[in-house]
Amino acid sequence: MLKGNVFILLIIFSCSIYSQSIQRKKQTVTSEYSKPNIKIGHFTTIPNEIDGGSCCFYSSIQDKKKGIYVCVNDMASIAYLVINGKMERFTLINVDKDKIYNYRSKQYLLKVIVEKKKDTDYESYAIEGNIIVSCLNRKVELTFIGDCAL
Numbered sequence: 001m002l003k004g005n006v007f008i009l010l011i012i013f014s015c016s017i018y019s020q021s022i023q024r025k026k027q028t029v030t031s032e033y034s035k036p037n038i039k040i041g042h043f044t045t046i047p048n049e050i051d052g053g054s055c056c057f058y059s060s061i062q063d064k065k066k067g068i069y070v071c072v073n074d075m076a077s078i079a080y081l082v083i084n085g086k087m088e089r090f091t092l093i094n095v096d097k098d099k100i101y102n103y104r105s106k107q108y109l110l111k112v113i114v115e116k117k118k119d120t121d122y123e124s125y126a127i128e129g130n131i132i133v134s135c136l137n138r139k140v141e142l143t144f145i146g147d148c149a150l
Helices: 002-033 061-066
Strands: 054-058 071-073 078-083 086-096 100-104 109-121 124-135 138-149
Touching: 054 061, 061 138, 071 109, 078 109, 078 124
Parallel strands: none
Antiparallel strands: 054 071, 054 138, 071 078, 078 086, 086 100, 100 109, 109 124, 124 138
């Protein structure tokens, strides 16, 4: 009888260890194939490559007053945005009806949609719209206000 109880306990113990092993393998596989989150950051210094005419984008009026950017571009072919704590450089792919600007970096796609545009001074204007950053079926969208000047 004692041998039978020991045998049953041994089987239960083995099954428990096997079950834990399977759970760890499932967690490892899930984390290996999980898609990264996209977190848009802010910055206060415009990259040196932005020289001359540019557009500066802000998350809010308060950020604009403090000089805290969410995105900047050179009004031509490049844009910068902080994603997951890293400054990303984007290259313009195409422009649709002078309203939708599509950019690409090594890892992300960036779409800048200009909803409103208003002249503010000679060769400068204010804009409002949306920024969409996407990667591997993940997408983050935020609204912006901005200023462009030549």
